[in-house]
Amino acid sequence: MWTETDNKLYKKFQFENFSAAFAFMTRVALEAEKMNHHPLWTNVWNTVEIWLSTHDAGNVVTDKDRKLAAAIDQLI
Amino acid sequence: MWTETDNKLYKKFQFENFSAAFAFMTRVALEAEKMNHHPLWTNVWNTVEIWLSTHDAGNVVTDKDRKLAAAIDQLI
Amino acid sequence: MWTETDNKLYKKFQFENFSAAFAFMTRVALEAEKMNHHPLWTNVWNTVEIWLSTHDAGNVVTDKDRKLAAAIDQLI
């Protein structure tokens, strides 16, 4: 479930280990680069946290963020 | 199923698309680097083929190859 | 220098070690996914070999291949 706070879409993902988490990050990177829309994200070992907002729109949530969020959910 | 031919362990992997295939390759890369034992591998879109042999042992299959093969199978 | 043989663009890349080679592969993966045009490629330790052709055009070299080749060269 993505939540919207402070003009950002946010979701936390957890995996079995670092390898699975980083493989997920690689897939998100491929999506982000394809859409030319990149996340703010944090990783520590098996946990990835993602925040999405649109810089060019003044750092608010736009359809670009909802589209990337949906694409990320497809990866799980 | 890994097969052994020409002094190499060989297995072919297929995924739903390039993104899934490359995420798998990233996980194999992490294992290979950790073991300091690297595959010969080929990718085209959703398909990854891997051949394992031990260069330092004269390009034959050794326990290092069987161990990496087992680690790769754990990723699927 | 890319060479064209058997209806494929081909180039061999060598790096200082596996880590540098796989980082290059990750950047090529990002380009390929963005263009929706994927290479046939092989890696063993510090060496990456890439063959480009266009499946949808009957496995010949097209502008899509020349564009991806140019993008790959920009990464070096």
Next chain:
Amino acid sequence: MWTETDNKLYKKFQFENFSAAFAFMTRVALEAEKMNHHPLWTNVWNTVEIWLSTHDAGNVVTDKDRKLAAAIDQLI
């Protein structure tokens, strides 16, 4: 230059674009997995920020962090 604050080693890295930043992250991931010592890190587009501390030692900076920091610096 790594700085030590709040019992963490910290350094910020900037690259020409997302592709270069993520390739760097892939190389750091390979090092981290090899050492079985993983960073807390954040990325947004061309910027990567890394914090290193040792969970098992009570979240303080140890030689494991200094060793990983040195390995990361070798990648630049």
